[in-house]
Amino acid sequence: MATPTISDPPGTVYIGRIPHGFYEHQMREYFSQFGTINRLRLSRNRRTGASKHYAFIEFESAEVADIVARAMDKYLLFGHILQVRVIPQDQLHPDIWKGAGRRFKKIPWTKLQGKRLRDPQTRELWRRRITREEERRKAKADKLKDLGYEFEMPDLKQVSDVPAPEPTTEKTLAIDSISATEPITVAALLEDKQQDSVPPKSKVTSKKRKAKAKAI
Numbered sequence: 119m120a121t122p123t124i125s126d127p128p129g130t131v132y133i134g135r136i137p138h139g140f141y142e143h144q145m146r147e148y149f150s151q152f153g154t155i156n157r158l159r160l161s162r163n164r165r166t167g168a169s170k171h172y173a174f175i176e177f178e179s180a181e182v183a184d185i186v187a188r189a190m191d192k193y194l195l196f197g198h199i200l201q202v203r204v205i206p207q208d209q210l211h212p213d214i215w216k217g218a219g220r221r222f223k224k225i226p227w228t229k230l231q232g233k234r235l236r237d238p239q240t241r242e243l244w245r246r247r248i249t250r251e252e253e254r255r256k257a258k259a260d261k262l263k264d265l266g267y268e269f270e271m272p273d274l275k276q277v278s279d280v281p282a283p284e285p286t287t288e289k290t291l292a293i294d295s296i297s298a299t300e301p302i303t304v305a306a307l308l309e310d311k312q313q314d315s316v317p318p319k320s321k322v323t324s325k326k327r328k329a330k331a332k333a334i
Contacts, residue, residue: 128156130210134172134201136160139222141169142241149175152183152189155283167224174205193221244277307315 120143136145142160149155156178177183181202191202255271262269 126179126181127207129178129180130174130176130205130207130214131183131187132174132201132203132205134171135198136169136171136173136200137165137196137198138169140196145173145175149186152177152186154178157215159215162222165225165227165295167222173211174218177214180204241277241282248274248276 133145140148142158145160146155148160149158154177155175157176159172160173162168163170175183175186177186187202187204190200193202195201253272259269259271
């Protein structure tokens with residue numbers, strides 16, 4: 119490992135053609151053998167989180183960055199020939215380290231889209247969709263008219279033609295045995311509880327009693 123001098127500024131290297139599976143943690147662990155790493159950023163797709171197969175690493179020493187570029191350029195790693203070069207400090211983009219050092223968390227776009235499809239759609243949303251569809255149909259009709267075809271698009275069903283669902287006002291009573299018009303008292307609750315606790319008479323027991331009476 120090279121030891122940086124006091125006046126040695128930091129150095130940045132670009133690494134291209136990074137293989138799949140060689141991510142931030144693996145890169146930091148591997149390139150730390152050359153020297154201290156200040157910042158590391160692997161470029162990823164904002165939507166899917168997939169690697170774009172290139173990264174930037176800032177070493178504490180520019181001398182270390184130069185050694186990494188000369189040692190790792192054209193290096194075969196998991197079937198990929200790496201492309202490594204030093205980037206001068208005056209050529210670095212201001213946002214090059216944006217998101218560096220952060221752990222990537224993939225957004226579950228499929229689950230979010232499924233939730234949007236399951237949620238009920240509002241009438242205002244359907245109005246906007248119908249308006250956009252009418253604009254698209256009008257644009258297509260104008261193009262066909264310019265080509266010499268007269269075609270009238272069928273009208274779309276408007277939201278006002280569909281009656282709005284009435285809000286449900288039914289409420290399920292917690293106690294079915296007590297009428298909603300009658301006041302609920304403690305005595306009524308105790309009476310219902312006692313009636314529920316009494317077991318029903320068994321038909322087998324009554325038959326045994328009758329047989330015993332006839333035998334006597």
